[in-house]
Amino acid sequence: MKKQIQGRWALRPFSFLLAFLVVSVITAGFWWLREDLTLANISLIYIIGTFVVAVWLGTGPSLAAAFYTFFCFNFFLIKPYYTLKVEDPRELIDLLVYLLVAVIASQLAAYAREQAEAARRHAAEQNILYSLSSAFNQLTDQASISQTLEQQLPVYLPVSQVEMLPEAEKNAYTGRPDDEPTTSYLILQTGDTIYGTLRVVFTAVPTDSQMRLLMACTVQAAMALQRIQLTESAQRSHTLEEADRLKTALLRAVSHDLRTPLTIIKTSADNLIDLHTRLPEAEQLEMIQTISSEADHLNLLVGNLLDMSRLQAGAMTINRHWNTLEEVAGDVAARVWQRHQAERLWLNFPDDYPLAQFDYGLVLQAVSNVVENALRYEPPTSLVEIRGESDAAEVRLLMINHGPTIPDELKEQVMAPFFHGKDGRIGLGLAISKGIVDLHHGRMWVEDTPNGGATFVLALPREGSTPPLREGVS
């Protein structure tokens, strides 16, 4: 405190000049009227003057004013004039009482003034902390908190550099190192949890009140960091809950849907072992074919379960390249022909169908699942149409089926994992397709086919412009 006052005196010689000026003006007035006024008049007016100086200019100037007044009073206004002698001892008492009252008055006034100033400073600090904490409230990650500190602290405090150091440096420094008096290290901490260290470089050695403000800001920042961490861990636990729910569904599915083909395979194989000599050749062949097709089904199921869990765990990596959904559709059509040995699809693409960036293998799987699903419900007399459409924002693939219409309340559900279809087998295919499309920030939905049936639409965003094509001599 003392240091601060000294600092202010040194800084403000002007206030001393003002104090001397005030006393000199009053003295000049008295000097002109000195024959008409009593000493009591004079000393009371002087006290008012000293008081004004104290409230206006503070302790130092008011003390100086008191002593200067004492001198002027004696020198100019008390007989014999222009000496420091006092003729009448009663006048000496007047003079000394004036000095005592002036000193006390100046102290009290200055104290009141400092209290007011402290209150003002405190209010300003509160204001700063309030705006800082409201700024922090909107932030959701550590980087933006650090950025806000870097931007805001130089506004409130004379600092040249603000930096948030990672937690690892927490034991390296605390407080102010001796060799760098303008640098402060403050630990960002709530309770036992440490979020990092704040390194602040002041332009000059900071005052106690500046340090106090800085520490308060640090506490605000630490509380904001704590809030962010709590929010994150709440989100994580929500994800875990969701994963747990899916795991339960998965286990149920595995126990039922995997066992069915396994049972068929096992029974067929055992029959062949036990009865093969007694069974007609045609029946033997039928059992062998059953084993093979159930194994294919099992393979598909295991693959789907694996993909589903990868999608749910966010473990699917995508390799996005420029590709065209037309090629994907062609590939799917070729596979469908392989499987059904018949033409079951109709491809319908415009000539200027654009490219989009996606993972060919994954999108092939997504489209393949949807098409297989559409084929399952397609009447044998018609073809599933795969149509390409596009606008400025996305490329779309419409897979148009002419079978039963999906009721509105089921349109979302058919794409949810483990939706049970009519055949009683778990549906993972559409959920995987949806998951893959989501990974590409695309959309997938179901519409009604105009004359009955379900149209699945798969839309991928057209991010970035199509790369330039350098055609050679053509």
Added chain:
Amino acid sequence: MLILVVDDEPQIRKLLQTGLSGYGYQVITAANGQEALTAVAQRQPNAVILDISLGSEPDGLDVCRRLREWSQVPIVMLSVRSGETSKVAALDAGADDYLTKPFGMEELRARIQAVLRRASMEPASSPTAVIHSGDLMIDLANRRVTVNQQEVHFTPFEYDILRLLATHPGQIMTHQTILAQVWGSDYQDMTHYIRIYVNQIRKKLGENPAANLRYILTEPGIGYRFVERHPKP
């Protein structure tokens, strides 16, 4: 014909041995990479079926790379379904083809036959002047292409891609190979070129995949394969 089967699973080795023997091949087996290298050196098989993950060092890719240092034996690699990277790695390591587990024996036999035929043709690799595949005819000498006896016009890039694929029937041409052969080595990142041109080529050839009319097959994320023997109409 002697085939070496390399797999760490005894059951798979046994099944492949039985299956391939049924097709008339002679089969020897190896349970790990070291055995495989020794077997190739001593027995000189006509083809190798190599599992990509052998569960011990050296793994399938290492074996493939080491074999390629001194042997041109055709290699078909086996991998579990796990995406394109392992397949690309297999081809980069020098494998001739790959198959994803589980696969049908018929499919494996077809792949083995294809690599064996290519290997036997290798010394006399002078390209035939005319390539036929179904309704498609490519006259390499005159750079003419006809579909159903109708001449089809191709731009130089389109023709170069078609020729590259058609002169390597049944063989995977990776995106990188196509880019390097047709455009040059500066174009390694330009896979979208291939997408656009192959799409154009397919349209001009009149492909209809829904009706099994295909000349070029897509290997997702890896490259393309010219249909080896398109059935004559």
